[in-house]
Amino acid sequence: MKKVLSMMMVLLLFVGMLAGCTSNTAPTETKEPEALKMGLVVSTLNNPFFVTLKDGAEAKAKEIGAELIVLDSQNDPAKELANVEDLVTKKVAAILINPTDSDAVGSAIKLANEAKIPVITLDRGANAGEVVTHIASDxxxxxxxxxxxxxxxxxxxxxxxxxxxxxxxxxxxxxxxxxxxxxxxxxxxxxxxxxxxxxxxxxxxxxxxxxxxxxxxxxxxxxxxxxxxxxxxxxxxxxxxxxxxxxxxxxxxxxxxxxxxxxxxxxQQPDKIGSLGVEMADKVLKGESVDSFVPVDLKLVTK
CATH class of the missing domain: 3.40.50.2300 (Response regulator)
Structure with a gap:
């Protein structure tokens, strides 16, 4: 009888050890990393040039696996400021902005500066606020x-x-x-x-x-x-x-x-301006240095 009890205790101990090993090696549930989130504020999407700029930015964002939130300012500086406030609230990592007005956009850029969000201007420059780089044709x-x-x-x-x-x-x-x-x-x-x-x-x-x-x-x-x-x-x-x-x-x-x-x-090459905007933002967020002005080539189109 004692021998039977001893064998049962050894068996239980062995089963317990197996259970312990199994729980230690079970795969843990992993979360997918969140996509990098950027914002693009466009002066107006009622102009085919800026629609093409937006398309270029969206294509590059998709290529690098980033999420791009696009907002239309409808040529209204007040709407532009509200758009940047919205992006700050959404805690985007970077803001690309095509200004409605080089003077008026300063308030929106300063808002992003206060939130420590890097700003890149596209096609039109800004006369106030801190911008990491400006991408445009000459x-x-x-x-x-x-x-x-x-x-x-x-x-x-x-x-x-x-x-x-x-x-x-x-x-x-x-x-x-x-x-x-x-x-x-x-x-x-x-x-x-x-x-x-x-x-x-x-x-x-x-x-x-x-x-x-x-x-x-x-x-x-x-x-x-x-x-x-x-x-x-x-x-x-x-x-x-x-x-x-x-x-x-x-x-x-x-x-x-x-x-x-x-x-x-x-x-001009508006698609390239938009694409370079996302590319430069990605570099800045990775800690890489970028030029203060990134020019995009021009040419004259005649018949």
Missing amino acids: NVAGGKMAGKFIVDKLGGSGKAVELEGIAGTSAARDRGQGFNEAVNGTGIEVVAKQTADFDRTKGLSVMENILQAQPEINAVFAHNDEMALGALKAIEASGREIMVVGFDATDDAVKAVEEGKLAATVA
Whole structure:
């Protein structure tokens, strides 16, 4: 009997040891790491250029496995500030912003600075707040490119109109600067200069008024393709022959160039601007250094 009891105790001890080993080697449940979360604040998604910029950013975010929250400011600085507040609340790791206005965006950037969230500006710069890098085309060089094209096509003399973008944006300021540097000292006279807010409908109405006021116009330089296409429509309706040069190389503009309606457009690469924004943000978050300005190449598109 004692022998039987001893054997049972040994058996129980052995079973217990097996159970202990099993519990020690059982796989533990692991959590999937959270995706890196970034925010992209776009001045307006009512412009094909910025839609392409957004697409480039989203493609790069998908490639690196990051989550990208895209918010539309609808060309309203107040909405822009609210969008950044929303991203700060969501605790994104980085904010990419395409400013509605280079001055007004300062408040939104400072808000992100206070939350220790790195900020990258795209296409348009900021005049206040701390930005780790700015990614854009050289807009001054692009304006010069357009101005030189007009000077060459007109043989160095003629009357030109400049349709300006949203006042206060770095893109409007720089493109205008480059254009005027190119035509100054030549026989080209800028007979009218008026803002149309980068908008096609406003480009149409502003150009209609200029056509009524100016009996002689040989060329129009618009700070973006949307205004250029609006101006082109007004010119076609008037029956006058006027050369129009745009900026951005949107699909509609390139098609108009191919059809011989638009003389030229300065090509940016908005998809690359958006893609580089996400790429630079990823580098910053990994502790890598980035340049304060990352330029994106330009070229002139003609028929």
